[in-house]
Amino acid sequence: MKRKITLKQIAKELDVSVSTVSKSLKDSKEISKDTKEKVKAFAKLYNYKPNNIALSLKNRKTKTIGIIIPEIVHHFFTTVIRGIEKIAGDRGYNVIICLSNNSFDKEVLNLEFLANGSTDGFIMSVAKETQQKEDYHHIQEVISQGMPVVMFDRVIDEVICDKVIISDKHGAFEAVQYLIDHHCKKIAIISTVDYVSVGKLRTSGYKEALIANDFEIDEDLILKIEDVDHSEEKIEEFLKEKKIDGLFAVNEQFAVNAIKALTKLKKRVPEDVSVIGFTDGVVSKSFIPSLSTVNQHGEDMGAKAANLLIDRLENETEEQSFQTTVLDTSLIIRDSVRK
Amino acid sequence: MKRKITLKQIAKELDVSVSTVSKSLKDSKEISKDTKEKVKAFAKLYNYKPNNIALSLKNRKTKTIGIIIPEIVHHFFTTVIRGIEKIAGDRGYNVIICLSNNSFDKEVLNLEFLANGSTDGFIMSVAKETQQKEDYHHIQEVISQGMPVVMFDRVIDEVICDKVIISDKHGAFEAVQYLIDHHCKKIAIISTVDYVSVGKLRTSGYKEALIANDFEIDEDLILKIEDVDHSEEKIEEFLKEKKIDGLFAVNEQFAVNAIKALTKLKKRVPEDVSVIGFTDGVVSKSFIPSLSTVNQHGEDMGAKAANLLIDRLENETEEQSFQTTVLDTSLIIRDSVRK
DNA sequence: TTTCAACACGAAAACGTTAGAGTTGGTGTT
DNA sequence: AACACCAACTCTAACGTTTTCGTGTTGAAA
Structure with missing residues (x-):
């Protein structure tokens, strides 16, 4: 040896x-x-x-980006990581990934640990619990220490930093508009609880589309799910009594579960009910009927976030104007909707 | 600031x-x-x-584990990561993840880079290209420098280190045995090319099960796919002429594509053909019919690998006996098979 | 012969930390 | 009074680099 x-x-x-x-x-x-x-x-x-460590110590920079995300077994997040990793690699950076498991405490721990010299900056999507608690001191802390932070997807308005998001509202709007344009008269939504920023935004996009088309907003057609793990029963119950012909789900899981529930209830997709989900993943493509979705372009998002962060790391000029990049979504129409 | x-x-x-x-x-x-x-x-x-960097330099250990995997947008790998991360976190380690994108060169680069002080050891699953080239000098190199390496899933026999694998052969055997036990007389397999170790092993499990039951091995019923991206057409073509009543696929994607192809060919699953896949993921659960699979227990695998690595890092005693841990698979029976 | 730049290299400090080996001043023992 | 001992520090080296500043040796110009 x-x-x-x-x-x-x-x-x-x-x-x-x-x-x-x-x-x-x-x-x-x-x-x-x-x-x-x-x-x-x-x-x-x-x-x-x-030796990288010695170099890092000497140069006071590690050429490493910290990624903090709530969950890794998650198609969207992994596509974002892929985007980040690609750019990071090209620009000479490494990535170190920490999982918060949607726990506030773990997020704090990770951030603190990585901030002590391990990384030059962060790309993060905050934990659900953090959004709920509305406690962002840990993020403010690292920013105030001069570490650049780029937030993506689940961002926090109160924290001033670069952000990359998609137009959740607009994506939802387009999806619902599509349903309206294609024979749907009564459209339900399956969303998350409001403190999850993206759920809230998508719900409001849904509502705006209805209003724009002079539809009535029927709160009975809005389901907000707290516990993702037991969504299946909730969705089934919700759909049982509803006479709908269109359904918008704020994620893939909900969309799939909805279709299953509908099938159980002897409703055909798309003949009786058109369904559109959010996020495009393997399941959407593989499912029968294949799922129409709002594509979030995760890889682009990651690439953009990485570029923003590295730009900031390498421009010592430090113009303090932070930008929020809004990426377009795109509607992928497959077999789960009437055409 | x-x-x-x-x-x-x-x-x-x-x-x-x-x-x-x-x-x-x-x-x-x-x-x-x-x-x-x-x-x-x-x-x-x-x-x-x-400051972690200063500590790392002083102590000559980073308390960081390097993970090198071929691909991150991949359900199985992410479950493994989750398992690693959990144990690592509990035992005071961080993880730094690098993607090889199945490229040999990238794998070499990553390994070399991380070996220069950034990590204390590695957990890796080698790139397809590396398996094909049979060039493992980069791995041997880091091992000879005294860095422990634990391989998982796609392991290399020639490299002497700790390994964690599942009994691919046995898992495949059980799946095929199940098919045989449940009305199947003519069973096909959709596998990968042989240089992918797990594909080869699963194929041999398939063959062994057939032999054990006095079935004939018909090479016409064995499809080996090189290019995963265009598997759909290949599978469809393959299944066109075959009169089969059972199908074993070595991954989820192939299983799903097979069912789609069968559906196109007007064969019902599971009434006409029973299908079992390998790896349990979101798609398997969500698919209609839900897919029977061989569960690889990725999280356990990751946890085991992490424990092995950290044990070795912390036991300076250095007994040079490397172990290969074989984890059991388990058959998850769902709706894609006759019962 | 003196002066001086060019050349080729070495010493030392610095990054932030830790641990073992000194140092100091005071108290207690004989 | 001489010595030992202890508490409470400080110094120094070390981890592996890079970089600034010195410094000794040439060879050439004056």
Whole structure:
């Protein structure tokens, strides 16, 4: 077991000083050609690579981005990660991922830990619990320490930083508008509780579309689900008594569960009820009928967030104008809607 | 913008030496009660937290685990990550995730980069391209430098290290046995090309089950897919001419595509053909008919891998006996099979 | 022969931390 | 009075780098 070789060891072997070795490897013109070549050859032979930790300490930057997300077994988040990772890789950064599991405490812990030198900045989507508590001191804290933060998807208005979101409201609006334009007269929505920002926004997009088309808003057609794990029964119960011909669900899971419930209730999709979901994932594509969805373009979102963060990290100029980038959604029409 | 405070700054403010501050915070008995209290109060006030990078450099350990996987938008891998992350968190470790995108070069790059001080050890599932090239020097290299590596799922026999796998062969065997036990006489398999280790193993499990039951192995009933992205057409074409009543697919995607193809071909699942897939994910649960699968227990796998790695990191004793842990699969029977 | 720049290298400090080895001043023992 | 001992610190080295500032040796110009 040969430990990684250091400058010091090379120096000793070649009987020169550490600085000479360092300079040689950086091709400094202070060093003679002979010495440089000797050092380089030796370094190559022993596969010398500078120690990142030492570099980080010296340079006070780690070239690492911290990603904090609520959950990893989640198609949308993983696409975002892929987007971040791609850009980060291209621009010479690494990513370190922490999961909050939607727990406020874990989020605080992660943030604090990573802020102590491990990363140069953060890209995050906040935990549900954090949104509920409305306690953002931990995020404010790292920002005030000079670490750039970019929020995506679930963002917090009160925190001043760069943000990347999709137009949840508009995406929902378009989906509902599509339903209205295609034979639907009575459209229900399955959403989350209001403290989840995106759920709230999508619900309001739904409402706006109805209003824009002179439909009445019937609170009985709005289901807000708290506990995602037991959504299936809730949805079934909700749909039991409803005479609807259109349904908008704020995520894939709800959409799928709704279709299952409808099938149980002997309603056909899309003949009797048209369904559109939010977020495009494997399930949407594979499902029968394949699900029409509002595509969130997660990879673009991640890429944009990464670029924003790295730009800020590399522009010491520090213009303090933070931007919120709103990405377009797009409606993917598949078989779950009448055409 | 207040930068994070350091020991040196605290020392200066309180007019003591850096070591006094350090020792006070560690509650060393070398320091008087008075001074300790003063320092602690000050540190707390300014929210002092030691710099991880400096600690890493000093201690020559980072308390960080590197995870290298081929792909992140992938249900199984994310469950593994969740398992790793959970154990790592509990045991005081962080995880840093790198994606190889199934590219050999990227895998090498990631490994090299992380090995230069960024992590204490690795948990990895190798890229498809690496398996194909059979070039494992990069992995051997980090191991020879004394970094523990734990491989999972797609492991490499030639590399000597701890491994966590499932009994792919046995899982496949059980699935096929189930089909045989439940009215199937002619069972096809949709697999990957042989250089993907798990595909090969599952295929051999399939064959063994057939042999064990005195079925003939018909190479015409074995489809090996190279290009996952265009599997749909391949599968459809394959199934067109086949008169089968059972089908085993080595992953979820293939299973779903197969059912779709069968549906197109006017064959009902499970009435005409029983289907079992490998890996249990959202799609399997949601699909109609819900998919019977071989459950890989990804989270357990991740947890086991993390424990193995951390045990090795923390036991300096270094007994060089590496172990391969074989996790059991379990058959989840749902609606895609006759009962 | 003196002067001086160019060359080629070395020493040291710094990043933030810790731990072991000094140092100081005071008390207690004989 | 001499010594030992203890409390309560400070110093120093070390982890692996980079970079600034020195410094000794050339060779050439004056």
